[in-house]
Amino acid sequence: MAMNPDGGRCVSADIAAGVSPAAALFHSLADETRLRIVRRLARGEARVVDLTGELGLAQSTVSKHLACLRDCGLVGYRAEGRQSFYSLTRPELMDLLASAEQLLAAAGHTVTLRHTPEPHDDELLDHIEGQALT
Numbered sequence: 001m002a003m004n005p006d007g008g009r010c011v012s013a014d015i016a017a018g019v020s021p022a023a024a025l026f027h028s029l030a031d032e033t034r035l036r037i038v039r040r041l042a043r044g045e046a047r048v049v050d051l052t053g054e055l056g057l058a059q060s061t062v063s064k065h066l067a068c069l070r071d072c073g074l075v076g077y078r079a080e081g082r083q084s085f086y087s088l089t090r091p092e093l094m095d096l097l098a099s100a101e102q103l104l105a106a107a108g109h110t111v112t113l114r115h116t117p118e119p120h121d122d123e124l125l126d127h128i129e130g131q132a133l134t
Contacts, residue, residue, distance in 0.1 A: 011072040028072045029096075033057065034065045035113060041075065042094060042114055045087035 014024035028034060036055055040046060046054070051062045066086055069075035076089040088094075097114040104111050 011068065025072055028068050028074070031065065031068075033061065034069055037062070037065055037069065038074065038088065038093065038097070039112075039114060041086060041088045045078075045085040047083055047085055051086075 011024040011028050048062050052059050074090055074093055077084040077086045094114050101113050
């Protein structure tokens with residue numbers, strides 16, 4: 001899906017163009033880079049510089065994809081000084097990705113779309129759930 005030059009706002013542009021919100025949401029997840037960003041953010045918050053280093057992507061690429069994910073409400077950020085820390089805002093996204101993994105497995109495709117929790121990840125789940133309530 002081509003991203004718009006206005007900062008990567010893909011979901012709003014899709015909806016404005018007459019695409020249903022459900023289709024726009026799935027469009028936002030239909031990009032390998034955005035899935036990689038979501039998977040990384042499932043482990044905890046990260047700055048753009050963290051994502052560029054860990055995923056091997058250009059800063060402009062990461063920023064545009066984060067804008068798309070923010071636009072559909074899946075990612076948010078908090079400012080700390082001059083830095084922005086990005087995180088997942090909707091724990092339901094992990095349920096959606098788990099269902100997609102199961103559906104693909106039933107069709108004979110083994111994929112990993114989400115981060116497999118480790119014992120210390122309980123803090124992350126509490127953080128995501130706490131954000132969803134605010």
